[in-house]
Amino acid sequence: MHSGANAVIALRAGGAAFVVEICHPVPRVLHWGADLGAALDGLAETAEPAVLNNSPDSPRVFSVWPSERDGWSGTPAQEGNASGYDTTPRPALAAHRVEVPADGVGGRLELSFTDAGLRSSVVYELDRFGVLAVSLSVENAAARAYTLDGLLALLPVPERAVELVDFTGKWCRERAPQRAPFGFGTHLRSTRRGKPGHDSPFLLMAGTAAFSFGHGEVWASHLAWSGEQRYLAERLPEGAGAFAAAIGAGESLRSGEVILAAGERYTAPTVLFVWSGAGTDGVADRLHRRLRARAGHTVTPRPLVLNTWEAVYFDHDLDRLTALVERAATVGVERIVLDDGWFRGRRDADAGLGDWFVDPDVWPDGLEPFVKVVRAHGMQFGLWFEPEMVNLDSSLARDHPDWILGPAAGLGPSARRQYVLDIARPDAYAYLLGRLDALVAAHAVDYLKWDHNRDLLEAVSRSATGERPSVRRQTLALYRLLDELRARHPALEIETCSGGGGRVDLGILDRTDRVWASDCNDPVERAQIERWTRTLVPPELIGSHLGAARSHTTSRTTDLSFRLAVSLTAHAGIEQDLTAASEAELATIAAWSALYREFRPLLHTGRVVNADLADDAVALSGIVAQDGSRALFTWLRFRTSAAGQTGRVRFPGLDADARYRVVVREELGAASRHEAADPSWVARAPIVLSGAVLAVAGVPLPTLNPQQAMLIDIERTS
Incomplete structure (x- = not known):
């Protein structure tokens, strides 16, 4: 560890820079934006704003851990208490560590603090693409318990950031952008759905006037977390130190969700901050390069998929599905995914969730005859699951009613006739892992479509000591489940789906290989949804499927050529019932399939522009x-x-x-x-x-x- 005062640390990469002054009691950000080169002298000297009338007698500071002590009247980085005491954080720098690669591109800065029985830290990592990852943590070093109510990563933005763009949406209309002036006060987006949700803010961007796809400066933040989220942009009349405003994000915590006993540590989800001088396409380019550089990023060609859902729904029949596979083979399909309806008691959406055993009434000889048909045509085999959910009409719910997430006084309303399984319970977790592992192993499953079709309401875990809010525990258990399954089956690919695009974030994408951007295959809606999804997610990780001429979700009718063109430029697939297609339609779909294979190397490595x-x-x-x-x-x-x-x-x-x-x-x-x-x-x-x-x-x-x-x-x- 290094110690000292008034050092200026600069991390630089990809035309972006992040500059911090190491000062006491808390360091401050001097610059986040365009690379200023080596000429950093003067940043520290110009970092103190004026002392305003009717204000604190010292210049206000916007530090790396914003708090009231420094005159910051906005949302603090940390909120919490020790049984009603110690409510005003006063962190003091204990040490810092700087690591910069030999080539000087990017680097890591770790700052450690002490504060009235707490130890905390913030880590900044600038990758070579100019994406800044920020991670915060708090450890309770005292004997009394400490309740943490919030921990936010916040960065300042300059006066010229005058407009905001984030996203809203609903089922089948995800990631709809909304633009507003960056006015005074707090622009807060907080999700309370147990997941990011179809209306997730997704990406909060502050930018210069009329910033667009290819023009303007943009300062953006994304929370890489699949639980509840909190994004904010805040502008106060007195500014934020030498800056005008701040943006940031963090996990949205329920009251009492994080109570740290002595020695326990809370590590906040990573927040990614991206500056671009070339509009939102510049933001996308940095994020896509970061994702593609991951060790686990998919590098094999993304196979053309046929998913059975809109073709057959729950009508599982070996002969019918065999005919569908044979038609799929004629147009060049490379992967078949058997969707909902294959497991015990699942003839509609009212029953069966949780009973992850092949239904002998529908599949008297098991799934193996169908799997053999798929393999005989040289295709990969995929299977649909919704592991985090349960129907009350299931053996699982009847045998283990205490496994259902919800208050003991009685469950609230169902959604799609289903409830949420408390997968943070060790016994429920072990059951799920065992069933998933067994089915993947038994059929050499190449691909899982992992669904999650409802919000979490009254998400409390029941135990002998009472009921505790459990969204965070549920999210971490999901991550463990995915990680363990992938460890047991390293070649397995997983698609994340949440009623379509309800859980699209870089936390889930650290553990999966594709997102289902929306349940809507209507190309008019889909083109808009995918255009904005690509701001964060590169095309090879976005599933995009050919649907029926008359959309199953909007009833809009569109030409085959239009549907094919829209579904070409991502990870392409089919949900249309090919057994009902004419020979002319099949020929056109086969031509599209050939186009996909021709352009796949470009589509899945290139730079997205608009x-x-x-x-x-x-x-x-x-x-x-x-x-x-x-x-x-x-x-x-x-x-x-x-x-x-x-x-x-x-x-x-x-x-x-x-x-x-x-x-x-x-x-x-x-x-x-x-x-x-x-x-x-x-x-x-x-x-x-x-x-x-x-x-x-x-x-x-x-x-x-x-x-x-x-x-x-x-x-x-x-």
Whole structure:
């Protein structure tokens, strides 16, 4: 450990920098944003704001552990008490440690504090992509118990961050952005669903005026946690030290959920902070690079999936499912996932959850005959589970009613006729792990679809000593269960689904290989949901499936070509009943499957870009190879516009100094137009154009009819 005062520590990587002054009693952040280079002198000298009228007599400080002691009247980093006492944290720096790699890129800063019987720490780690991970912890070093009510990672942002964007949503309409001025007071988003939820804030971004996909500075935060969350942005009239405001996040704790006995430590979920000087696509690029650099990140080609849910629902029949697999083989499917309905007593959503045994009434010879059919076609086999849930109409609930999460006075309302299993109980945990392990081993299961279809309400665990809030315990038990299952079956892949996109965060993605972004396969809704999901999650980790012509969730009818185009640019799959498809439809789906395999290396490694357009009835999104050699763009229209045509549209992410061959790919069928003729360059395609024309000047694009899409393949020639 190093000690000392008034040292300035700078972590720098990827054009971003994080600078802290080591001072007493608590260090302070001097800068978080663009890399300032080596010229850091003057930051500390300019870090003290004015002393205002009717204010504390010393300059207010916004430290790394914001508290009232320093004149900070906003939300403190730490809230808690020792039986009603010690309610005002006063941490004092005890030591600090700095680790910077030999190449000077990124690094780690650990700060340790003491405070009235508590030991606490904050760790900052800047990776080589410019993503700053912040982890806080508090240990009770005294004999009396300490109740922790909250621990937030907070960072200051400058005056020019004047707008906020975060997300809301509902089932089948997840990650809908909402923008607001960054005004005075507290912008607080707190989830109380036992998980992030369909309305999760997801990513809180503060930015310069009118920041967009490709423009403006953005300061963003994401809580990598699958339990309850708390995001805030706060601006006080007196500012935050030398800064204007603060943003941050942390776990949302229920009253009494964390009571630390002597020697116990609470470690908060990691919060990721990202600065970008190139809009929200810049934020996405940093996060995607970070995820792709993980040791456990998937590197094998993402197989084309067929999930049986919307094709057959609960109607499990070997002959019918065999016919579906045979049709799937003709179009190039590489993985079959048998969804809900295979286990004991599960003929609809009212019963069976918890009884994870193959139903002999439906599968008299077990699952093995079906698994053999799948393997005979060279496909992987996947299986659906919802391990954290239970129906009252199940042997599990009848035999172990005390395993259900909820108060002893009586359970509250069911949701989808189900309740939550208290998986933090050792006996319930052991049962689940045993059943999952046995089924994966018995059938050499390649892939699990792990569902979680309801919110947690009155989430308390029952014991002989009473009832305690248990969302945190439930979340940690989930993590242990996933970790142990993966340890026993290292090749197993897991998809996280939570009524669709109700649990999409980087905590769950540390343990899974794919997210199900939404239960909505309607491409009009799906295109919007996935566009914003990609701000955090790279395309190869987002499942996107072809659904029926008439959407099962919205009843909207769309063309096959549009549905295929939207589901192409992620981890593609199928839920449509292929046994009901015509030969012409199957041929088009097979062509789409071939396109997916052709572009898969690009789609699953490239950089996501979005054009900034004045008209939100249209969208141009693309994925550009990291070396700039190739790109695939999707030009789509959601609805009609007042204007008859768009004028010149710029293709982001291309090199202005290069030349590109541009091809309109119509293997899925030509998009329907609302015009007499295309712009002339489209009619002449394939065509070679300069990067300056494509990326700087832009080109006019066809006026499509609503719910139509066009694929544009761009390859560098020089």
